[in-house]
Each structure stands twice: as structure tokens, then as C-alpha cells.
Amino acid sequence: MNWRNFRFIQYLKHIKKLYQKHQRLFERENDLLFLCKAFLKTRIVMRSDDAAKDFQNLCQKASFHKQGCYQYFYYYINPYLSLSQRHHVFSNITIAYEKFIQNSFQALLAEGENLPNTSFKKQQNCVLLAIMTQIETISTKLHAMQRFDLQQLFAEMVQGEARHLQDGMQRILFLNQMLWQSGHELVGLGRFDALLFQLYEQDLQTGYITEEKAKSMLLEFCHILHQDYWFKSSELLGDTGQILILGGKDLQANTAFTKLILQVFEKYDKPEPKLLYRYTQTCPNVIKEQIFRVLKKGNGSPLLSNDDVILTCLQQAGIAQVDALHYGTSACWEPLLIGKDSSQNNTSILNFLVPIVKLMNDDLLTIEEVYQRYFSYLKEEILRICQASKALVYEKDAFLSLCIDGCWQSVKDVAEGGACYHNTGITTVAMGNAINALFNIEEFVYKKKLFTLAQLQMYLEDAEYGEQFRYFLQQKGVFGDDEQKTMISRINQITAYAAQVFAEEKNQWGGHFVFGLSSPGYVSSAATFPATADGRAYGEPFMTHISGIAGRAYTSLLNFAAKLHYDHGRCNGNVVDIMMNPQLLNNFEDKCRTLLFCALDQGIFQLQMNVLQKDVLLDAQQHPKKHADLIVRVWGFSAYFIDLPKSYQDIVIRRCEEYETVYH
Amino acid sequence: MKLCITDIQRFCLYDGPGIRTTIFLKGCQLRCPWCCNPETQSLQEQMAIDMDNCFYPICPSRKSNAVCLAMRSIGKRIDVQECLAACMQDRKYYQADGGVTFSGGEPLLQADVLVGVMQALKKEQITICVETSLYASLKQLQLLLPYVDTWYVDLKSLEPACISKLKGNLNEYITNLNYLTAQQKHIILRIPLVKPYTFTNANLEAIKRFLPNYQFEKIELFSIHKLATKKYQVLGMTQPAYEGVSEEELQTFAQAIAQKDQVIEVMRI
Numbered sequence: 013m014n015w016r017n018f019r020f021i022q023y024l025k026h027i028k029k030l031y032q033k034h035q036r037l038f039e040r041e042n043d044l045l046f047l048c049k050a051f052l053k054t055r056i057v058m059r060s061d062d063a064a065k066d067f068q069n070l071c072q073k074a075s076f077h078k079q080g081c082y083q084y085f086y087y088y089i090n091p092y093l094s095l096s097q098r099h100h101v102f103s104n105i106t107i108a109y110e111k112f113i114q115n116s117f118q119a120l121l122a123e124g125e126n127l128p129n130t131s132f133k134k135q136q137n138c139v140l141l142a143i144m145t146q147i148e149t150i151s152t153k154l155h156a157m158q159r160f161d162l163q164q165l166f167a168e169m170v171q172g173e174a175r176h177l178q179d180g181m182q183r184i185l186f187l188n189q190m191l192w193q194s195g196h197e198l199v200g201l202g203r204f205d206a207l208l209f210q211l212y213e214q215d216l217q218t219g220y221i222t223e224e225k226a227k228s229m230l231l232e233f234c235h236i237l238h239q240d241y242w243f244k245s246s247e248l249l250g251d252t253g254q255i256l257i258l259g260g261k262d263l264q265a266n267t268a269f270t271k272l273i274l275q276v277f278e279k280y281d282k283p284e285p286k287l288l289y290r291y292t293q294t295c296p297n298v299i300k301e302q303i304f305r306v307l308k309k310g311n312g313s314p315l316l317s318n319d320d321v322i323l324t325c326l327q328q329a330g331i332a333q334v335d336a337l338h339y340g341t342s343a344c345w346e347p348l349l350i351g352k353d354s355s356q357n358n359t360s361i362l363n364f365l366v367p368i369v370k371l372m373n374d375d376l377l378t379i380e381e382v383y384q385r386y387f388s389y390l391k392e393e394i395l396r397i398c399q400a401s402k403a404l405v406y407e408k409d410a411f412l413s414l415c416i417d418g419c420w421q422s423v424k425d426v427a428e429g430g431a432c433y434h435n436t437g438i439t440t441v442a443m444g445n446a447i448n449a450l451f452n453i454e455e456f457v458y459k460k461k462l463f464t465l466a467q468l469q470m471y472l473e474d475a476e477y478g479e480q481f482r483y484f485l486q487q488k489g490v491f492g493d494d495e496q497k498t499m500i501s502r503i504n505q506i507t508a509y510a511a512q513v514f515a516e517e518k519n520q521w522g523g524h525f526v527f528g529l530s531s532p533g534y535v536s537s538a539a540t541f542p543a544t545a546d547g548r549a550y551g552e553p554f555m556t557h558i559s560g561i562a563g564r565a566y567t568s569l570l571n572f573a574a575k576l577h578y579d580h581g582r583c584n585g586n587v588v589d590i591m592m593n594p595q596l597l598n599n600f601e602d603k604c605r606t607l608l609f610c611a612l613d614q615g616i617f618q619l620q621m622n623v624l625q626k627d628v629l630l631d632a633q634q635h636p637k638k639h640a641d642l643i644v645r646v647w648g649f650s651a652y653f654i655d656l657p658k659s660y661q662d663i664v665i666r667r668c669e670e671y672e673t674v675y676h
Numbered sequence: 677m678k679l680c681i682t683d684i685q686r687f688c689l690y691d692g693p694g695i696r697t698t699i700f701l702k703g704c705q706l707r708c709p710w711c712c713n714p715e716t717q718s719l720q721e722q723m724a725i726d727m728d729n730c731f732y733p734i735c736p737s738r739k740s741n742a743v744c745l746a747m748r749s750i751g752k753r754i755d756v757q758e759c760l761a762a763c764m765q766d767r768k769y770y771q772a773d774g775g776v777t778f779s780g781g782e783p784l785l786q787a788d789v790l791v792g793v794m795q796a797l798k799k800e801q802i803t804i805c806v807e808t809s810l811y812a813s814l815k816q817l818q819l820l821l822p823y824v825d826t827w828y829v830d831l832k833s834l835e836p837a838c839i840s841k842l843k844g845n846l847n848e849y850i851t852n853l854n855y856l857t858a859q860q861k862h863i864i865l866r867i868p869l870v871k872p873y874t875f876t877n878a879n880l881e882a883i884k885r886f887l888p889n890y891q892f893e894k895i896e897l898f899s900i901h902k903l904a905t906k907k908y909q910v911l912g913m914t915q916p917a918y919e920g921v922s923e924e925e926l927q928t929f930a931q932a933i934a935q936k937d938q939v940i941e942v943m944r945i
Contacts, residue, residue, distance in 0.1 A: 462745075477731050484729050484745065494765065565686035567695070567766045600689045603774075607687070607695060610769050 022056045022096040030054070030091060036249045037242050038636055038654045053092035063425070064135035064410035067194060068142040070095055074193055076153040084178055084229045086150060086162050087185045087236045091243040095195045099405040102426060103246075104253060104342035104358055106200030107191065107415035108351025109207055112183050113174045117144050124420075132423050135410040143190070144170055176220060177211045181233055187415065188237075194411055197246050198253025198343035201237075201285060202350050205258045209269035216268070223272065230276045238284035247532065248660065250651025253343030254285040257350070259299070261292045261319040262337045274302040278309065283643050283650040287314035288341055291612050304605045308597050310623035312645025315345065315587065318612045318619075322347055325583040325617075329526060335432065344648020345530050345585030345618050346437050352417045354426045355523065357437025357584060359404060360397045361533040364446035364506070365544055365554070367393060368453075372469045372545075379458045382450070382465075383502075390506070391513050398517040398525060401436050429521030436519040437584040439531035441538070443506075444491035444555035447499055448546035451490045472543040473550070485547030492560030494571035504577045511581040528584035529576070530557045530618075532647040535659055553663055556647070557589040562670035566590060570611035578617050586617035587648065591671040594623050620645055626668045629653065633661055677789045678753035682715050682781070684762045687769070692805035692826055694774025697763050701780040701790075702751045705811045706842045708832065709916035710870045710900040714907050716781035721751040724910040750911065756792040763797060775803035775825075784812030787819040794823035807866075810852040811844045817852050826862040826893075829853065833874050834882035841873075857890050865892045869926065870900040871919040880929060887933055895933070897926050898943040 027050045034046050057070045073093055080088025111120070121140045127133040147166050154163040165182045174180040184201060191199045215221035237254050244252040258270050277287060289303055306314060326336040326347060340350040346357035367389030376382050406427040413419040413426045424430030456462045463471065471481050490496040491503075507529075514525040531537075534554040543550045558576075560569040573588045588611070597604050611619060622645045632639035636654040644653045644664050653661060680702040688698040703719030704711075711717065715724070730746035754762075763776045776797055783790060783806050794804055806820065807828040833839055839846045856863060867883065869875045887895070899920040908915040926942045934940060 471731070480728065481731050484731070567687045567769050571765065596689070603689055603695050606771055606774075607769060610771070614768060 017058075017098075019056055019058055019096070022058065022094075023054055025097075026056060026092075026094045027051060027054055030243070033242055033245060033249075036245070036655060036657075038640070038652070040242075050092060055093050056096050057094070058096045059098060059407065062135070063408040064138035064142075066095060067139055067411045070194055071142040071146045071190075074146065076150050078153075078157065081154070081157065081159055081162065082232055082236060084232050085182050085185050085236060086154065086159075086166070087189050089189050089192050089240055089243065091240065093193065097195065097407070099407045100356075101195045101197070101407050102354060102356065102409055102412055103197040103199075104346070104348070104356060105191075105196065105198070105354065105412070105416070106202050106340050106342075106348060106350045107187060107412070108417050109184050109187060109202045110351065111415070111417070112169075112187055113180045113207060113211075116168075116172045117147070117170045119173075120414075127420060128423055130423055132413075132419075132425065135425075136414055136420070139410045139414050146190075147186075174211060177208055177215050177226060178221075178229060180208045180211045181229060185233070185236065190411065191415075192244060196412070197244075198251070199244075200253055200340060200343065200348070200350070201256050203258075203260065203263075203338065203340060204256040205267055205270040205273060206260060206263050209263075209267040212269040212272070213267075226272060227276055230273060231280070234276070234280055234282065234285060238282040241284050244284075247536075248646060248651060248657070249655035250283050250646065251343070251532075251649050252284060253649075255288050255315075255341055255343070256285050257288045257290065257340040258314070259292075259295070259319075260290040260337065261323060263290075270299065271302065274299070274306055277306045277311075277313070278302065281309075281311070281641060281643075283311060283313075283652060286312075286650050288317055289314040290317050290319050290339075291609075292319045293613055295609075300605065300609055304601075304608070307608075307621055308594075308601075308623060310594065311643045312620065312622055312650040315341075315648070316608070316612060316619040317341070317345075317347075318615070318617055320612075321578060321615055321617050322583065325579045328579045329524070329581055329583055331433070341585075342437065344532065345587045345620075346439070346528065347583060347585070349433050351415075352432035353434070354412070354416055354429075354431035355433055355435040355437055355526075356404075356406075357435075357526075358439050358532070359401045359436055360438050361531055361537055362393065362397055362438050362440040362510070362527060363442050363537055363541075363554075364390075364440060365442040365449065365541065368446055368449050368544065369542060372465050374465070376465065379454045382453060382458075386450070386506075387509055390510060394510060394513045395517070397438060398514070398519075401438070401525075402517075402520050404520070429523070433523065434519070434521040435523040436525050438514070438525060438527040439533065439585065440527055440529055441531045441533050442554040443503065443529050444489075444559065445544055445546045445548055446506075447491045447503055448485075448489040448561075449544050450502065451496075451499055452485050452488055452545045452547070455488065468545055469543075472545065472547075478543070479549070482543065482547040482549055485545065486561065487547075489546065489561035491555065492558070492564045492569040492572050494568045494575065496572075500572065500575050507577060507582050508580070514581055524581060526581045526584040528578070528582060528586045528617075530585040530587045530648065534647070535663065553659075556663070556667065557587045559589045559667075562673060566607055566611075570607070570616055571614060573617070574611070574615035576617075583617075585648070588616050588619045589621075589645075590619070591622045591624060591668050593668075593672055594625055597623060620648070622664070622668070624664065624668045626665060626672050629661070629665045629668055633658075633665070677792075678755050679759055679786055679789050679793070680719060680721065680751055680753050681759075682713070682751050686766050688777060691777040691779065691807065692775070692828070693803070694771060695766065695769040696774050696777045696805070697766055698777040698779050699759065699763070699783075701778060701783045701786050703785045704780055704782040704809070705785070706782070706809055706832075706844050708842050709873060710868065710918045712900070712904040712907075713781065714904060714911055714913055714915075715750045718751075719785065721749055721753070722911065724748055724750050725912070726910045756789065756796065759793045760796045763793070763802065764800070767800070767802070770802060773803060775805070777805040777807060777828075779807040782809055782812055784808055784810070784816040784820065787812070787816035791819050791823070794820060798823055809844075810849050810856070812852070813848070814852055814855060817855065821856070821859060821861070824861065826864065827856060828864050828866055829856070831865050831867045831883065831886075833879050834886055835876070835879050838873060838876075838879065853890075857892075862893050865890075865895045867895065867897050868900050869897060869921045869929065871921060873918060875921050875925070880932070884933055887938075888935060891938065894939045894941060896941050896943050897930055899923075899926060 151166040342357040418432030419430035642653040683700045805826040
């Protein structure tokens, strides 16, 4: 008997999850009051073997709420309503929104009739009817409220393609709401300007809309997505995956709609939704200036994604050019082929320091033996991770199968590998620490022969001198230094080897394993990890993505990142993470802008930037109410500083201080 | 022939237009008590001892032939090609206006080697700035003059007694400054104000009388802060006593030297 089959267990589980999420909010309502509300309001729809039926049941219970009526849109998620969970639910996904913008549900229903007569066809039919019933319910209620404008938007979803910008945006919101409601997490918003720019331009030309009205609609759209961020957040508050993707090589990056969105974000002051901008060398200066102004605002957004590098890497990983052109991101930085991809890009974490910790007790005579042993332990670690990842079981998902291309063609549910692409993404931590540790081992154990490997480990943990010794080792850090050609070559050898081992494995759907040098796990994975030869203390967080040690010039780090290899399966997010002081940005705006875009032109993969001042952060820790609106970029998302756990706040403060020491 | 340098700093924003690489050259005639780069005073490589890096229980110097971790060399000699390679690392970030700044120490003292680097940089169309005290020979100045786009010239003191204390020759400075300004080069004059050396009534008056004879692209005034305590420590040097000036004092002096068409900026360093 499986305990997950008991409704009461699922009910308690959901309340616990809600309570934990709600508890993280800085200024939350009384915990006891919230718990009472959760106990009274929570409703669980139990999953059965019929995923479509479950979805239909959920839709029936997802009641209309007048709280969801806004000036331009309707959007409502009931956090107390949930599907039970027996297995993993697909997350980190972005659906094919264009399918629902360019088609009516009637048309999709008719198209579904052409599917072969299988249970899959019945399921898809059932899901479509459930959605249409849901639309009808909302429509009726809106009519009763005399919100005929909104009612019209819903009526048109059933009957025709989207004809106006507002229609398109409402469809995105509606599907987005259904995805959250049906238990998916980290739900992306797709290539927003590519999806809607034609509708916007058409509306402008016909005089149906003004630029000001479009701005006002965009603002409302953003505010709606920001609400309930506590409910949408995964591990940390703000980790929602709500990313609007802009730009891209195929879009020429300069649509009027792109500019309009950036204009709105120059003034927008909430962490949700986030922006990702797909940059190419041909990006016009006017857009670069807008992007820079948005970055300067300090919301940690947009993440800059380099099409000139990423598109090549994706194609080398076996992705068709036409599909690669539509890449977006899973939730943070992991490239995902929007609407065609069910890849789960954050299933396990590979820790590049694990092989080093293992080999510290081995009797190794030369640095070559150290590297040989490193590779051997790395392989063991990769195979372990692949096995664990393959063992993950996912819930069947009839609704998601409707929303992701490939399932109808293959007549398979997304959980059976129905999507066009279904790879597994591994995120990695501690490459920087591992390289610095290997450098120190080579320098002090084998070149200068000052101590043995075992002695080195002992000194690292020495109660009296350990701290001073670790500080000494830290200062030798080479990761992020573009002059360390040998070590850059070592990194490329290690990642090439890892790619080769991963390439020999296939996931549960026959897809590939991919990895990159970014991960959300640089704090959690380090919490109980021993002191390491890079000078890191026990439990101290690993280096953040691709970042340098204190004192390293930005240009050195960026040149270094441009020399790393990202092809052949190494493309699962490789973000350079930097911090800048607001005064520096204000005093040297042109120079800083040159730095960022020049770095992309040099060939870095992705770039994210925090604009922060240490004094402000420290004050925010002391007086959170005073700094309730202070936003920072955490691992791959923006969040309110005061919402973060202290361990994450401390890292941001420490890194900010390091950068200020050099550049202030 | 090699250059003796202490450091190469990249992405320097305060040392001229655009994104710049700054090369710190070793050797300076002057011994300014407020010097924030004492490691650049001597023309020779030096050894420094940083006791923060001394770990007694594992001290390698206790072993025969081992290197002491606490000791490190200050300064290194690099040839023209090595210097050029370092300057070219950030070539793409320089774009049209960024480039290389030579600072120190006193860059003019190594003009005979530096000229080779500058010629190579000019071939690459990279702009060159020099930060100088002008306490060097006229010949050295003339050697570099054709290649430098912007000069950052210090005006420390015009009091002969003060300059003698700093081990300089005021006539040499004035000759060089006259020569340089006659060439109509881009010159930014930097005046460090520090008590009790340059911020004295006599010196301030002398500067006030001196400035109207020249036209500079800009005059920058700034106070000196004690930033280099650790550097003095590891070099085994005693840091002389001095005191910075207040924002108000800076502003008052800025007004006192104000002239028509002369840009004056109070810097906050």
C-alpha cells in the first residue's frame, strides 16, 4: 500500500508545502491564521491512472474568482487547490504558447480528430474539452459581472486565433495560470516579443491601440505575474522561472514591441517577471542602451544570453537549426527549446570537487597521477548521477502533452518521451574551486614539495593555523584569470572528458545528458562539504557560477570565460556572474556598457549582473523594513533581498564587498 | 633591455579615457611622504615579507632549499614583447578611446625602453596616457613625447624647500612643464593636497600665481588618504605621518584658483 494514495496524507502534505512557502515571506500575515485558512480551504484532486480525467476534475474545481479580474486581463490561481503528487511533475518548462495564439481551441479540437485512435487521442480530446468548459465557466461569470471586454477575450479563445495584442497576452496568462494550477513549477513565459510583436504592430497601424495603452497593459501583465510570487517560488522566494525572453538572432532584435517592453522595464520595480535578452553582435545600439538602462536599475535583469555562441553549441548538440533558433531557458540559464522540449534541466548536481576530496587520501607520486585519478573518480560520480537521474519517474501529463510539440506527432504522453526533445540537464558546482585546488596541489605538493596531499588536507583543517593557511591558498586562485592558459586548458579537458562520459549514457526517454558550469546548488551542496585545497573552509559556499576571486579584473574574468569550451553537451547554462557598484555604473556608464557588450562579442556564453552597494545591503539586513524593495540577483533569478535566507544574503554581501575593494 | 614594473592593472577607469590597462613602472626620484605606491620608489626589484603568509608549524623555510611562503619579490623585469602582450589582452575592450596608461613610480625614468612599447602600441592604434611627476630629464620627456596622447602631470609643490625634502629639483620640473605645454599636448594637471606638505599657505599662494601662465585641459584637485599602510609594512618601511584635507578646504582652494576657460575638478578618491 502506497501512503501517497491517501487523500488525507496529500492534504497535509500540501498544507505543509504552502505553510513553508508562506513562512518565507518577510511581512506575512499571522502564521496561525494562515494555517487555519489553509486547513479550511485546501482541496486535493487525487491522481488516478487517467491523467486527462484528473485534469478535468481539477478544472471543475478551479473556481472563478472576481479577484482575478483586472483592467485588461483575467488571471486567478487558487493556491489551496492541488493535484496529488505520487511522482515527479514536469517543471522548468515553457510551453508552445504560439499554438494557442495562432489557433482557437475549436480548431485544435478538430485537428485532434486526426490523431490515431488510441487512448492518447481520447486523453487529448478530454483535456481540450475540459479547457473549453473552463473557458465557458469564466466567460459566463465575466458576463454576469458585466465585464464584457474580458468575456470577449475568452469567447475568442474558443472560436478564433488571437487578433489583438490583448488577446495574445490573455491567452498566455490563461495557459500560464492553468500550468501553475495543475502543479507545475518554474513556468516560463516564452519568447514574448517574438510571440506578440506582429499583433502589436498591427494594432498600432489600425489605431486599435496606442503605445501608452500597450505600456499600461504590459505593466498590468507584469503586476499580475508578480502577485502570488510566494506561492510560485520553489526553493527560494523569487525562484519562479517566470522569464520573458526577448530578442534573438531570427528576430533582428529590434522590433518596436521589444523596445516597448524594455521601456516598461526601465521603470518597473518588481522582481517578477524576469527578463532574458538574446543578444547577437548585430544588436542595434539603441537596444544596447535600453538593455543597459534596465540592468543599471539593479533588478538583476535581463540575463544576457549570447546567441552567437549558444546557437552553434545547440546545433553541435544535435538540435536542428530551426529549433535552436527558438531556444529560451528552463528557469535560470539552461537553454530549452521553447514549446518543443520537455527536458528536465536541473535534475542532479555534479560536484567537481568530489573527485578531489576522494583523491586527497591516495598515494599519488606525480601531478599526472593526480589528474588520472581525478578523471577516474569523476567518471564514477557522473555514472552515479546518471543512474539516479534515470530512476526518476514522472507523472503522466495530458495537459502538458497538449502544450508541447512532438507529443501529437509521436502520439505519446510527455512522460513517455513524446516531446520533440527530452534530454536531461545536469547542473554543476565548484568547477572554480576544483581548478584552484588542483592548481595549489600542483604548485605546493608537486612543484615546491612543501607537503604531501594528506598533510595539505590536515593543515586545511588545523584548528590553530587552518584559517590563515586557507586564506593563503585562496589568494592563489587562478579560476577567472585569462593569463592562466594551462589551467584554462585543464578546465576544457575536464569538461570534455565529462561530456564524453555523459555522451555514452542515455536518459529514460532515450535523450542525452547535458551539463554546464552553472547551478543553484553552490550553497546547499557546500553546507556539509569538507575544507578543500582551494582554501575553502568546511561548509563555505562554492564559487558562484563562472566568477573570479577578489581582485580579478572584469576583463580578465570575461576573457577567461570566452576561452572556455561550451560545445558538445556542455551547454546547459554557463553564466558569468558579476557585481557592479551603482556609483561605478553612474560615473563610468559608457565604459561599463562597452565592457558588457564587448564581453559578449568576445564569446562568453551568458552574463548576469548585480548592481549593489555593500553598505545598503548591510543596512537592509539590519533594517529590512527600510529596504523592502531592494532586489538582488541570486543564482539565476531576481528576488527581494529581505526575502532571502541569511546564508544567501551573506554571500551577496561578501561578494559585493570583494568587488568594491577593487573598483571603488 | 627590460622594463622594471610592479604591476599591470586591467579595466582601469580612473586613468584616462575609455577602458585602460595601467602599467606601474618601478623607480622614482621623489620620496613623497604621502606616496601610496612605495613599492615603486626603488628602481630595483625588492623582497617583501608578508607575515600573514607565515605558518609556523608548516613553515617551508624550516626545510633546506625551500622557499619561504611569507617572502615575495616586488617588481619584475619584462621585455617589450611581454609588455605589449599584456597591453593587448584587453585590446577589444579599448575600442577607439581606451588604451594603455603608464604610471608608477616615474615612467619617464625608463623612457629608453618604454619608447619601444609605445611605438608598438601606436602601430596598433592604441591610445597612450602617462602619469608623471615630470621629475626626469628633458631628454627622457622628449623621447616619449611623440607617442603620448594625454599627460597626467602632478603639481606637488612649488616651494623649493619642500621639493628638496622630497629629493626633487624644482627647476627640472618647470623646464619640463614649459616644454610640454609648448607642444600643445593634452595635459591634465593633478594637484595632491596634503598637510603639512603641499597644503601650506606659501605653496597654495605659489600655485595661485603659477597657474595663470598655463592653460590645461583640466586641473584636478584631490586630498590624499592613508591607503598604503600594508604596503609599507611588508616592505619594512616606516610610513611617514601626514594628513589629508577636508572637502571644504578643497572647494575653497578650487575657487581660489578659478580662471576663465580653465576646467577645475575636485576629485573624490
